[in-house]
Amino acid sequence: MEAVALLVIVLLAVWLQGFLSNRFAFNKLNYKCHFSTAEATEGDNITFTEILHNNKPLPLLWVKAEIRTSKWLSFADTRSFIAQEIRHVTSGFHLGLYQRTTRIWKVKCLKRGVFNIDNVILVTSDLFGVHTKSMPFPAGIKLTVLPGLVDLEDILRSTRNLQGDIIVKRWILDDPFIIAGAKEYNYTEPMNRIHWQATARHGQLMVRKNDFTSNQSIRVVLNIQTVEYYHPYTIDRDLIEYGIRIAATLFDRGLKLGIPIGFASNGSFSENDGSFIYTTAANGSIHASQLLYTLARLEFRINTGFDEFFGDISQRIEESEVIIITSYLEDSLNEMFNSLLDRGIAVKIILLNEVYNKTNLYDEIPVYTVKAGDKK
Amino acid sequence: MKDRNIGKLLNIASLLNKFLFLFPAFVAVKYYLYETTGGIGAILLQLFSMFLGLTLTTVICRKEYYFTTKLLSYSAVIIPILLSVLTFSQRGVIWTLIEMLASGTFYFIGVSAYTKSYGEIFDSQNLYVGSFLLILYLIIVSNFSVLLPLKNMVYIFILLFILISMLIKSEENIDQVFMLRGVEIPEVQKVIRKYNAKAIFSLFAGILILFNIRYIVSAVLKFIFILYLRITVLILYLMSLIYPEGSGQGNGAGKPDLPYGPESTNNFLDNIFKFISVVIILYLAYKIVPKVIKAIFKLVAHIKAWLFRVVKVRDDKYDDDECVDIVEFTKQVEVKKLGKKKKNSLYSALRKATSPAEKIRLMYAIIVNDVRLKGIKIADSDTTGQIAGKITDSWKYGEDIREITSIYDSVRYGEEIPQDSTVKFMEQGFKGFTDKMGK
Numbered sequence: 001m002e003a004v005a006l007l008v009i010v011l012l013a014v015w016l017q018g019f020l021s022n023r024f025a026f027n028k029l030n031y032k033c034h035f036s037t038a039e040a041t042e043g044d045n046i047t048f049t050e051i052l053h054n055n056k057p058l059p060l061l062w063v064k065a066e067i068r069t070s071k072w073l074s075f076a077d078t079r080s081f082i083a084q085e086i087r088h089v090t091s092g093f094h095l096g097l098y099q100r101t102t103r104i105w106k107v108k109c110l111k112r113g114v115f116n117i118d119n120v121i122l123v124t125s126d127l128f129g130v131h132t133k134s135m136p137f138p139a140g141i142k143l144t145v146l147p148g149l150v151d152l153e154d155i156l157r158s159t160r161n162l163q164g165d166i167i168v169k170r171w172i173l174d175d176p177f178i179i180a181g182a183k184e185y186n187y188t189e190p191m192n193r194i195h196w197q198a199t200a201r202h203g204q205l206m207v208r209k210n211d212f213t214s215n216q217s218i219r220v221v222l223n224i225q226t227v228e229y230y231h232p233y234t235i236d237r238d239l240i241e242y243g244i245r246i247a248a249t250l251f252d253r254g255l256k257l258g259i260p261i262g263f264a265s266n267g268s269f270s271e272n273d274g275s276f277i278y279t280t281a282a283n284g285s286i287h288a289s290q291l292l293y294t295l296a297r298l299e300f301r302i303n304t305g306f307d308e309f310f311g312d313i314s315q316r317i318e319e320s321e322v323i324i325i326t327s328y329l330e331d332s333l334n335e336m337f338n339s340l341l342d343r344g345i346a347v348k349i350i351l352l353n354e355v356y357n358k359t360n361l362y363d364e365i366p367v368y369t370v371k372a373g374d375k376k
Numbered sequence: 377m378k379d380r381n382i383g384k385l386l387n388i389a390s391l392l393n394k395f396l397f398l399f400p401a402f403v404a405v406k407y408y409l410y411e412t413t414g415g416i417g418a419i420l421l422q423l424f425s426m427f428l429g430l431t432l433t434t435v436i437c438r439k440e441y442y443f444t445t446k447l448l449s450y451s452a453v454i455i456p457i458l459l460s461v462l463t464f465s466q467r468g469v470i471w472t473l474i475e476m477l478a479s480g481t482f483y484f485i486g487v488s489a490y491t492k493s494y495g496e497i498f499d500s501q502n503l504y505v506g507s508f509l510l511i512l513y514l515i516i517v518s519n520f521s522v523l524l525p526l527k528n529m530v531y532i533f534i535l536l537f538i539l540i541s542m543l544i545k546s547e548e549n550i551d552q553v554f555m556l557r558g559v560e561i562p563e564v565q566k567v568i569r570k571y572n573a574k575a576i577f578s579l580f581a582g583i584l585i586l587f588n589i590r591y592i593v594s595a596v597l598k599f600i601f602i603l604y605l606r607i608t609v610l611i612l613y614l615m616s617l618i619y620p621e622g623s624g625q626g627n628g629a630g631k632p633d634l635p636y637g638p639e640s641t642n643n644f645l646d647n648i649f650k651f652i653s654v655v656i657i658l659y660l661a662y663k664i665v666p667k668v669i670k671a672i673f674k675l676v677a678h679i680k681a682w683l684f685r686v687v688k689v690r691d692d693k694y695d696d697d698e699c700v701d702i703v704e705f706t707k708q709v710e711v712k713k714l715g716k717k718k719k720n721s722l723y724s725a726l727r728k729a730t731s732p733a734e735k736i737r738l739m740y741a742i743i744v745n746d747v748r749l750k751g752i753k754i755a756d757s758d759t760t761g762q763i764a765g766k767i768t769d770s771w772k773y774g775e776d777i778r779e780i781t782s783i784y785d786s787v788r789y790g791e792e793i794p795q796d797s798t799v800k801f802m803e804q805g806f807k808g809f810t811d812k813m814g815k
Contacts (some may be wrong), residue, residue, distance in 0.1 A: 129553065
């Protein structure tokens with residue numbers, strides 16, 4: 001009789017804990033998560049915060065939060081595994097009654113991109129795994145990792161000049177309408193340039209300092225096709241990632257110098273299938289950040305071969321200078337670049353690969369190659 | 377990667393569980409034949425044989441697990457068998473044979489555990505077989521009077537078996553859950569395992585209490601009865617001091633002559649004394665009982681708070697290379713229970729209130745009480761301004777409290793008789809505040 005009683009009590013206890021867990025596990029359980037910032041740059045260290053609140057008088061022995069994110073967000077190395085492009089993170093919690101746990105993960109942004117975490121699945125069960133329950137909690141968070149910048153002077157090598165060229169923006173005469181600041185009067189400037197307020201403040205004669213301007217504008221063209229023949233996806237992605245960083249650096253330079261910059265690429269956004277990218281040229285920090293955001297979203301999906309794409313856009317180019325970032329050169333492309341030069345548009349080529357064909361390319365078109373070893 | 381130490385501990389626990397359901401069979405045979413269990417020495421020897429099997433295999437097969445090394449491990453069974461012979465040879469041939477058989481069996485169990493995980497050593501099949509065997513032992517020892525002395529031992533083995541089985545199955549469940557698509561990369565945090573083990577021990581304690589509830593209840597009743605007797609004797613003793621020996625009719629045996637004893641014949645004095653005694657006892661009960669009840673409630677609240685501290689995992693900051701954990705306890709349970717009681721009485725008073733000033737004062741009291749329940753610490757000495765400041769500082773919906781406080785101040789300290797519109801305004805503010813508070 002006692003044996004039966006013991007058996008019944010054990011079974012009852014096991015059933016009861018299972019029932020309580022099954023019935024009330026997700027009651028008054030709140031989960032929230034967010035990144036410390038909505039926008040970061042490649043290589044940045046940010047944080048990812050999870051807040052789990054068990055607001056009921058029933059402890060949860062364990063709760064597993066399953067997070068699916070990109071493998072390019074490096075965190076939870078010992079508590080995650082990577083399958084293809086996805087990082088599966090398992091975040092284990094144990095919650096007493098009325099307990100809130102805030103977990104702050106240290107995240108390193110390895111590569112540019114737009115990363116979403118739509119749902120986080122919470123899993124919990126009773127002591128013996130008889131009743132395992134899971135529930136998706138909407139997260140709806142987005143992190144944009146902008147491409148990092150590179151040191152152009154350090155990495156670019158001209159095929160003509162080993163010192164390399166530097167993009168500068170100077171004209172012979174300064175623009176009397178653009179004032180860069182004030183400087184000391186050196187007795188050569190005309191009297192009408194004296195800045196009286198600054199003179200009063202400094203106690204010595206100061207003159208207005210004017211900046212140099214021109215109607216210069218640049219279009220950066222990025223070819224994400226790494227081989228001459230067409231393939232719907234980029235083959236050497238690391239090479240193009242490097243090209244994207246170069247493009248980002250050019251945008252940054254453009255912003256600093258105030259040069260209007262436009263961008264074009266035969267790549268696409270995932271949500272924008274069947275088209276290519278062509279932005280208008282403009283300057284200003286908003287435009288620059290939009291261009292960087294465009295680069296962050298760029299996918300390695302090629303909708304049009306580069307020769308066809310460039311043929312389409314070359315007629316639309318109105319900028320004074322075109323910088324082409326490409327992995328290869330071929331005769332048909334060289335012809336198109338030559339025709340741009342014939343139209344009075346300066347052309348510069350940044351070649352991501354060291355093997356190239358420039359037999360029919362005009363000598364006036366400078367070609368820069370990226371130093372080996374800098375591409376990773 | 378699993379923590380190696382935890383893995384080893386669980387392996388040992390699994391082996392121990394196998395031991396728990398196999399060992400009583402050998403003991404029962406010995407007891408049937410010799411009316412002795414062999415004592416602790418037999419248990420230790422068989423446990424030693426089992427763990428020797430595991431240890432020797434680990435040492436022999438450390439580098440390669442080939443046929444030859446396996447054969448060598450199994451052949452080493454001779455060691456525990458010899459040890460059994462040396463230890464028990466003087467007890468007779470059959471005894472020695474039983475011990476040899478037991479040593480060999482447990483040694484092989486230890487050897488076979490080498491390549492297995494704890495879940496494989498003690499799998500579901502073992503659980504069913506073990507449960508069946510232990511119940512069978514219990515039935516046998518309960519029904520065969522010869523084996524009846526083994527009943528306690530079997531009970532202890534059963535309870536240990538239940539505890540260890542629950543622990544193993546629970547840990548196995550955690551390991552399975554924290555494996556992702558068959559990839560055992562994520563490590564289960566030690567704290568989760570610890571918390572789980574704590575829960576298992578609590579569940580086991582609950583089972584023990586339920587199983588022994590009859591004995592517990594009878595022990596408690598016995599204790600209460602003894603306490604009652606002691607108190608009665610004490611009261612009688614005190615009364616004997618008030619009413620000393622020889623002052624009454626006395627029984628002549630030197631015992632206190634109690635005024636209300638059967639021997640007492642002085643009815644008038646008896647009745648007066650009885651009356652006074654009853655009055656004193658009733659007065660003492662009136663004074664003491666509420667205090668005793670209050671003390672009991674306080675004790676229960678303390679026990680509850682202690683239990684909450686036990687189930688609370690930790691209330692601190694935990695930092696490792698990958699993440700930082702901040703754990704907070706979001707509700708003060710003791711405060712909540714006491715405050716809830718107060719809240720109910722305040723609401724009932726508010727419903728009954730007819731005067732507008734009283735209504736406003738009660739609404740304010742409910743708000744302050746609710747805020748306390750929310751965990752905001754408000755001292756009795758705090759002014760209304762300080763209370764409003766604390767609420768706005770620590771609660772995002774706290775801005776409404778300023779207006780509510782000014783109305784309350786005007787009624788409470790300005791002795792202003794509020795207009796209907798003011799009461800209405802206060803009611804709206806009160807409703808909005810309490811609604812937000814409930815979120």
